[in-house]
Amino acid sequence: MRQVAIAIETTGDDPKDGHRIVEIGCVELVNERITGRHYHAYINPERTIDESAIQRHGIVDEFLVGKPVFSDILNAFLDFVGYDEVVTYDAGFFLSFIHHEISLSNVANKNNDGLNNDIVDILLVGNERHPKQNNSLRELCQRYYVKTSKNEHAGALFRAELIADLLLALISESTKKITSDLTRYEEGENLVVVETFPEFDEAIDGISKTALCRGVSNHEYPLLPSLFRHVDVESADVREHNLMWVFKTHAKPYLSSNPENEIEWLTIAQHHGLPTRLLDWSLSLTDPQEIGNKIRRI
Numbered sequence: 001m002r003q004v005a006i007a008i009e010t011t012g013d014d015p016k017d018g019h020r021i022v023e024i025g026c027v028e029l030v031n032e033r034i035t036g037r038h039y040h041a042y043i044n045p046e047r048t049i050d051e052s053a054i055q056r057h058g059i060v061d062e063f064l065v066g067k068p069v070f071s072d073i074l075n076a077f078l079d080f081v082g083y084d085e086v087v088t089y090d091a092g093f094f095l096s097f098i099h100h101e102i103s104l105s106n107v108a109n110k111n112n113d114g115l116n117n118d119i120v121d122i123l124l125v126g127n128e129r130h131p132k133q134n135n136s137l138r139e140l141c142q143r144y145y146v147k148t149s150k151n152e153h154a155g156a157l158f159r160a161e162l163i164a165d166l167l168l169a170l171i172s173e174s175t176k177k178i179t180s181d182l183t184r185y186e187e188g189e190n191l192v193v194v195e196t197f198p199e200f201d202e203a204i205d206g207i208s209k210t211a212l213c214r215g216v217s218n219h220e221y222p223l224l225p226s227l228f229r230h231v232d233v234e235s236a237d238v239r240e241h242n243l244m245w246v247f248k249t250h251a252k253p254y255l256s257s258n259p260e261n262e263i264e265w266l267t268i269a270q271h272h273g274l275p276t277r278l279l280d281w282s283l284s285l286t287d288p289q290e291i292g293n294k295i296r297r298i
Contacts, residue, residue: 025157145229
């Protein structure tokens with residue numbers, strides 16, 4: 001089965017106010033695997049971009065001078081998408097702009113009434129799985145261990161890649177039970193919800209001093225080392241080998257003594273933020289980071 005993940009950037013929030021698409025990115029998936037094929041274009045909207053939109057995506061009017069208008073790229077875009085299932089985030093926003101652009105185009109195309117493909121809306125899936133939660137694209141990526149760019153302005157093609165990765169994470173059997181809705185669980189021995197520090201102190205009273213503790217931002221995140229928080233888990237060994245080879249090469253000049261074995265190397269790498277197969281634990285429930293992560297504010 002073929003699917004196409006699509007993301008767009010625009011001049012503003014609503015096509016009814018005359019706003020247009022300025023960037024479009026598409027990523028191909030076949031049989032639930034990203035193939036590497038993609039489509040990407042910057043588009044001259046023939047109007048100015050709202051300042052709020054520039055702050056969101058970083059694209060300015062001057063950059064789009066000389067870029068093709070939407071009618072120039074329409075058929076190439078539709079040819080790439082075909083009649084296959086479309087995956088996007090916030091389908092209402094996406095479709096309103098696509099249909100508006102197609103309606104403005106005078107180019108003869110195979111889908112003149114709009115994009116009629118079946119749609120998978122990642123936002124809708126997120127809202128169904130995590131009701132009454134923040135299900136922004138970035139929050140969903142964090143929840144499902146999809147790596148996002150540190151660059152504030154990542155672009156439509158990168159966001160299409162995030163959408164594709166999120167789709168694969170959402171349909172993975174290992175994540176289907178992840179939810180942040182506490183109403184699905186009954187408070188008891190395995191779940192204690194606290195709202196204040198005194199309640200937290202009372203909840204941990206009597207816990208063994210030898211108990212191992214781990215703080216996470218969501219109580220349902222799986223106990224998964226960072227090396228395996230990647231869609232392509234099968235390549236974890238190769239990824240680890242390459243990462244550790246580079247890390248060891250650059251770390252040796254800064255070490256007072258060389259690690260004696262691979263476990264010591266992994267421990268140092270983990271401490272410095274490298275994705276490893278280790279999982280951090282603590283003997284202290286009162287560590288500031290642990291406290292912040294343990295308290296559930298409702």
